[in-house]
Amino acid sequence: MADRVALVTGGTRGIGAAIVRRLSADGFTVAISGRTPESVKSGLDAFRKEGIAVVGQAANARREEDQKALVDFVGRQFGRLDVLVNNAGVGGFDSVDRLSPEDFRKTVETNLFGPYYAIHYAAPLMKKNGGGFIVNIGSLAGVNAFAGGSAYNASKFGLLGRRARLRIWFAIPIGRSPHGSSCVRRDRRKSSYQYSVVSCQFNHTISISID
Numbered sequence: 001m002a003d004r005v006a007l008v009t010g011g012t013r014g015i016g017a018a019i020v021r022r023l024s025a026d027g028f029t030v031a032i033s034g035r036t037p038e039s040v041k042s043g044l045d046a047f048r049k050e051g052i053a054v055v056g057q058a059a060n061a062r063r064e065e066d067q068k069a070l071v072d073f074v075g076r077q078f079g080r081l082d083v084l085v086n087n088a089g090v091g092g093f094d095s096v097d098r099l100s101p102e103d104f105r106k107t108v109e110t111n112l113f114g115p116y117y118a119i120h121y122a123a124p125l126m127k128k129n130g131g132g133f134i135v136n137i138g139s140l141a142g143v144n145a146f147a148g149g150s151a152y153n154a155s156k157f158g159l160l161g162r163r164a165r166l167r168i169w170f171a172i173p174i175g176r177s178p179h180g181s182s183c184v185r186r187d188r189r190k191s192s193y194q195y196s197v198v199s200c201q202f203n204h205t206i207s208i209s210i211d
């Protein structure tokens with residue numbers, strides 16, 4: 001069985017790929033998702049070229065059955081899940097009268113329902129091995145509304161709002177990075193578990209310290 005396992009949704013590129021690199025460097029066995037088998041394969045190929053061993057499965061964050069199958073895949077492969085990073089996200093930006101209902105749905109379903117589905121199915125697997133860390137990649141758009149951001153703001157405000165609920169589920173304190181990402185951390189003073197924080201900056205650099 002792998003020692004420590006992380007799942008990064010939308011780990012094929014961008015911020016997600018940066019998180020994968022860091023988790024892998026920190027000794028995690030990492031699984032990723034993307035929307036299609038082709039995009040996942042292309043992400044995995046890129047990691048392989050960098051010498052990073054990652055597994056992955058296509059899973060559309062908008063589909064509950066895909067998110068469930070993704071967690072099942074991780075459970076079958078590794079038998080445990082220690083860190084879930086809900087990173088997969090999209091932005092549909094336009095004034096509310098021009099933004100199509102489909103674009104609004106797509107943004108909210110990907111950014112808000114996707115993390116909910118993943119957490120819902122991942123929580124039992126995490127609890128099996130004593131708990132874990134859930135990191136929801138938020139945004140300053142989750143604290144500041146802006147013109148044209150109705151769908152993106154709604155999705156990221158919702159994501160940050162749910163932290164209070166997670167605190168109850170996992171009985172751990174939850175903090176916020178200085179850059180607006182939603183972070184989960186376990187207080188050293190309250191348990192022997194280690195401290196985890198994700199800081200998502202806007203120039204696509206990621207710093208994760210898990211010690």
Ligand SMILES: NC(=O)c1ccc[n+]([C@@H]2O[C@H](COP(=O)([O-])OP(=O)(O)OC[C@H]3O[C@@H](n4cnc5c(N)ncnc54)[C@H](OP(=O)(O)O)[C@@H]3O)[C@@H](O)[C@H]2O)c1
Binds near residue numbers: 009060139
């Ligand atoms: N970039 C920023 O400045 C910024 C700022 C604040 C917050 N964020 C947040 O950071 C996260 C990552 O952003 P990014 O800039 O790295 O985005 P990106 O480069 O566009 O990458 C998005 C990732 O999400 C995946 N994805 C998108 N829709 C998906 C779906 N329906 N199902 C599964 N995977 C899906 C993509 O996978 P495939 O394309 O392989 O399917 C890709 O791996 C998002 O949550 C975003 O809201 C970004």
